[in-house]
Amino acid sequence: MKTDNSSRFQQSLANPDEFTLTVELVPSRGARRTAHAKALTFAKEAVADGRLHAVSITENAGGHPALSPEVLGTEIARLGLDVIIHLSCKDKNRNQIESLLFAWDRAGLRNLLVITGDYPQRGYRGYPKPVFDLDAVQALDLVRRLNREEAGRDRRDPAIIKSVEPTSFLKGVAVSPFKYLEAELRMQYYKLHRKAAAGADYVITQVGYDARKFDELLRYMRLTGLNLPVLGNVFVPTPTVAGMMREGRIPGVALPDSIHAEMIEEFKEGDRGRKKALRRAAKLLCVQKGLGYSGAHIGGPGLTCAELEFLLTEAARMADDWPEFLESFSCWPPNSYFFRPGVDGKLNSDEPAPRGKVSRSLHYALADSSHELAFVETGLLYNTASRLCAAIDGSATQGAFAGAEHLVKLLLFGCRDCGDCTLAELGFLCPQKGCAKYLLNGPCGGSRNGWCEVFPGRKKCLYVKIHDRLKAVGRDESMTHGFVPPRDWALTETSSWINFYLRRNYTRLDK
Numbered sequence: 001m002k003t004d005n006s007s008r009f010q011q012s013l014a015n016p017d018e019f020t021l022t023v024e025l026v027p028s029r030g031a032r033r034t035a036h037a038k039a040l041t042f043a044k045e046a047v048a049d050g051r052l053h054a055v056s057i058t059e060n061a062g063g064h065p066a067l068s069p070e071v072l073g074t075e076i077a078r079l080g081l082d083v084i085i086h087l088s089c090k091d092k093n094r095n096q097i098e099s100l101l102f103a104w105d106r107a108g109l110r111n112l113l114v115i116t117g118d119y120p121q122r123g124y125r126g127y128p129k130p131v132f133d134l135d136a137v138q139a140l141d142l143v144r145r146l147n148r149e150e151a152g153r154d155r156r157d158p159a160i161i162k163s164v165e166p167t168s169f170l171k172g173v174a175v176s177p178f179k180y181l182e183a184e185l186r187m188q189y190y191k192l193h194r195k196a197a198a199g200a201d202y203v204i205t206q207v208g209y210d211a212r213k214f215d216e217l218l219r220y221m222r223l224t225g226l227n228l229p230v231l232g233n234v235f236v237p238t239p240t241v242a243g244m245m246r247e248g249r250i251p252g253v254a255l256p257d258s259i260h261a262e263m264i265e266e267f268k269e270g271d272r273g274r275k276k277a278l279r280r281a282a283k284l285l286c287v288q289k290g291l292g293y294s295g296a297h298i299g300g301p302g303l304t305c306a307e308l309e310f311l312l313t314e315a316a317r318m319a320d321d322w323p324e325f326l327e328s329f330s331c332w333p334p335n336s337y338f339f340r341p342g343v344d345g346k347l348n349s350d351e352p353a354p355r356g357k358v359s360r361s362l363h364y365a366l367a368d369s370s371h372e373l374a375f376v377e378t379g380l381l382y383n384t385a386s387r388l389c390a391a392i393d394g395s396a397t398q399g400a401f402a403g404a405e406h407l408v409k410l411l412l413f414g415c416r417d418c419g420d421c422t423l424a425e426l427g428f429l430c431p432q433k434g435c436a437k438y439l440l441n442g443p444c445g446g447s448r449n450g451w452c453e454v455f456p457g458r459k460k461c462l463y464v465k466i467h468d469r470l471k472a473v474g475r476d477e478s479m480t481h482g483f484v485p486p487r488d489w490a491l492t493e494t495s496s497w498i499n500f501y502l503r504r505n506y507t508r509l510d511k
């Protein structure tokens with residue numbers, strides 16, 4: 001990992017003997033709200049306390065518009081505290097992301113958390129266009145290229161920028177072990193491989209309260225060679241937010257009954273359960289430290305510096321008692337773990353749990369065998385189809401050919417005519433139609449019980465379906481390899497078959 005002498009956060013992450021502490025701040029909706037002043041007060045007090053390594057600043061959290069993170073970030077950095085800026089893909093295209101990265105580099109804001117982002121919510125006179133031009137893996141690759149780690153590797157797609165200085169961003173990513181279904185969980189882990197390959201420097205987990213799940217993630221990473229520092233999430237909810245978590249109104253966050261019932265009892269107390277909530281957070285932090293996490297990422301609405309101080313002091317006092325706390329963080333369904341339980345059942349063994357059965361899809365089988373025939377170089381029809389497409393390209397029949405292709409693919413796959421077809425990568429399911437965020441490299445963190453974040457109870461997450469199709473033929477782990485480059489919008493409404501044979505589509509790019 002690169003370290004920057006000016007960044008205490010980077011130095012701490014690079015030091016295996018140090019436990020990194022970060023706190024998440026959410027910018028206010030408006031530039032002069034008291035929440036903004038409170039965030040600055042928090043930062044000032046945190047600098048004086050000295051235990052915190054950085055604050056992370058969300059970007060339009062929950063999909064709602066808020067003050068741009070670099071504004072609060074710059075003010076906090078001036079106070080002497082490191083800042084992690086969330087870079088999400090929901091509201092901006094690749095050029096706007098690049099432009100922002102230049103601005104953040106100029107402002108000295110070089111620690112990032114690169115995420116897909118929550119689906120945009122209602123804004124000015126209605127719902128906005130969900131952009132998602134890049135997914136988190138592609139955005140990481142963009143930042144990596146700006147950092148010039150791999151400049152010039154692909155001659156067909158010359159380095160994005162030739163005329164500017166290389167940047168030195170540190171790139172964090174998110175992952176959630178807190179999924180109920182095998183398909184959701186595996187796809188989270190598979191995508192983490194792609195994020196690592198695309199240049200992730202560190203990982204932050206989703207919010208959760210289950211010790212075996214926290215153990216599972218570290219164990220999975222160790223056993224599969226994903227060697228990145230991980231910060232465990234420690235979240236202190238208010239009664240309102242706990243209710244929202246329970247109802248699944250915070251994307252990707254699940255709060256099981258047992259822990260929610262405990263919280264409800266605590267909220268009845270004089271301080272609305274604040275002390276007990278902070279003590280639970282301190283215990284969770286002890287568990288994470290005991291398990292071998294590199295640090296903790298602490299969050300919660302309205303968390304004050306005095307509360308943080310209490311939490312950290314309690315955690316320091318109880319640090320050695322962490323094995324005793326494991327039982328109090330045991331709330332996940334037993335059949336939702338990646339591994340079989342360990343000897344005492346509190347943590348995991350190294351042995352993967354048996355996988356569920358899935359049936360083969362006839363649609364997949366037919367599509368795959370046709371693909372093998374015509375789109376794989378050894379296929380019987382490959383050369384003929386390739387010559388035919390080369391002859392049609394630029395001829396008077398090109399438009400009719402593209403129209404006929406679209407009609408066939410519309411009937412078979414619900415094709416949206418992007419011209420940069422990725423069906424073969426994704427179990428012959430179309431992300432332009434089936435994923436609300438058009439993701440090409442794995443799921444966002446927002447699915448719940450297999451349902452899409454955007455259509456809960458109505459539409460399955462596309463990546464749950466892709467997982468099951470690929471698993472049925474033993475190919476699901478292909479989702480850990482390489483990555484799918486972003487859609488080329490210049491190809492919209494052109495023939496994806498011609499684009500494939502003439503190497504105009506994403507297959508021309510290195511992965």
Ligand code: SF4
Nearest residue numbers: 435444452453461462
């Ligand atoms: S389909 Fe899955 S990956 Fe796509 S937006 Fe919905 S939950 Fe996220």
